[in-house]
Amino acid sequence: MPSDSLSANEAKGFQLQQQQRQVVVMQLQSFEQVTQAVQIFWQGQTLILDLTQMDTIQAQRTVDFVAGANYSIDGQQQHLAPGLFLFAPKGVRLAKAVVETAEL
Template sequence: MPDREVCPQTLLLKGGLKVSKIIDKVMGVIGFEVEDGETEDRLESQMEDSDRIRRQKKANLLSLPTQRPVTMMLIKAKSFDEVESVAQNIKERRPVIVNFDEADKDTAQRMVDFLSGSVFALDGSVQKVAAGTFLFATCNVDVVGQINEEDREKAFFKGFSWTKK
């Protein structure tokens, strides 16, 4: 079978802006007449308008802050009754620092266990800040740094089974 030569007049150029004379005649017979000059000008102006609008939209973009300021809660826990309000703050994605100095050992252990579970459920982290003081942070807060091992050994909760390695 011989190779066919493609006539350059039958090709569509630049998204259909130029149409061959044969296609124009066929379209005219069907009832769809194409007016070369007006159609091309109209299509080009529409493309220019859409490009201009697209550039304007990009120019008007502003970066908006995605997060509101984080409020840190400081709580001095005395009884297990307070653990629900602390957990509610954690649930609302507020980091909480809790001081357990005034709570008895068993109650403090139960509270830390409960709050650790709450933070774990929200993909957060727990970090011991000082003797008897813990930071409960949710996943929206990055906690950087660490208390050294000497401070941990001197901690108030040193004798508790849940703080031993």
């Protein structure tokens, strides 16, 4: 007898398909906020982390923590600029563009 309801696995797969992938920009003020940042890419979102408001030691500690968490899910990371980092979950391809400038 066929059932009209979805199994738990089917419902979860449907929810994942319905979610839009986003790029989330997050500016952290302190290391205590780091778990919020990690949860973003654990949910499949790409994260741009702005650490420009943190002191150097705390910013380095934060990057190390987030990079370790990102590595645990086979994610990728990219340093964008001083204090700015991109963390992408598995399945998001990061590509570098080469910009050529004309000589004047």
